[in-house]
Amino acid sequence: MTAPDEDAIKRVWATMALAWEKGDARLFASVFDEDVSFVSVRGEEQATRAEVEQGHARLFATAYAGSRMEPDVRLIRPLGDDLALVHVTSAVLPAGEKPAMTTHAQAVVSRRGESWSITAFHNMIPFIPSGASR
Numbered sequence: 001m002t003a004p005d006e007d008a009i010k011r012v013w014a015t016m017a018l019a020w021e022k023g024d025a026r027l028f029a030s031v032f033d034e035d036v037s038f039v040s041v042r043g044e045e046q047a048t049r050a051e052v053e054q055g056h057a058r059l060f061a062t063a064y065a066g067s068r069m070e071p072d073v074r075l076i077r078p079l080g081d082d083l084a085l086v087h088v089t090s091a092v093l094p095a096g097e098k099p100a101m102t103t104h105a106q107a108v109v110s111r112r113g114e115s116w117s118i119t120a121f122h123n124m125i126p127f128i129p130s131g132a133s134r
Contacts (some may be wrong), residue, residue: 001078009116011110013071013088020069023060029053033110037120041103066095082111083119102126 012031019028031051032038038046046052075087086109092101108120 001076001084005084005111005116006076008114009076009084009086010073012091012103012116012118013073017069017071020060020064021068023065025053025057025060028056028060032121033112037119039122041123041125044121064092064094068093079108084109084116 015031016028019025019030029049032049032052034049035047036049036052036059038052040055044055046055060133069090069092071088071090073086073088075085077085079085086105086107088105090103090105090108092103094100102125103123104126105123107118107122110118110119
């Protein structure tokens with residue numbers, strides 16, 4: 001995997017963060033394959049880009065309206081020339097005085113021509129033991 005490949009993969013999450021801040025579900029979903037396998041932090045399964053877009057449109061209009069996401073790509077592990085495993089920890093920062101939430105995602109990304117897209121995505125809220133800091 002080359003440095004430009006890693007930069008392109010990181011841009012996938014930069015696009016997601018921009019879309020989140022704008023509340024733009026279509027842009028958010030654009031980084032996923034048409035037939036993505038997506039599991040939300042609540043364990044909900046979505047099997048298409050359209051379902052990811054619809055789910056995030058609801059979130060951006062309600063619980064996450066005005067929030068932003070700050071992703072931190074922690075691992076990019078090549079699984080082949082056109083495939084990689086990615087670990088990302090994100091802070092979801094709500095509007096107002098609500099506390100931030102941390103999520104962890106494991107994703108498989110695939111090269112599609114000159115760009116990369118998410119083929120499989122599993123998101124979760126990590127367990128933080130009582131008394132531990134985030």
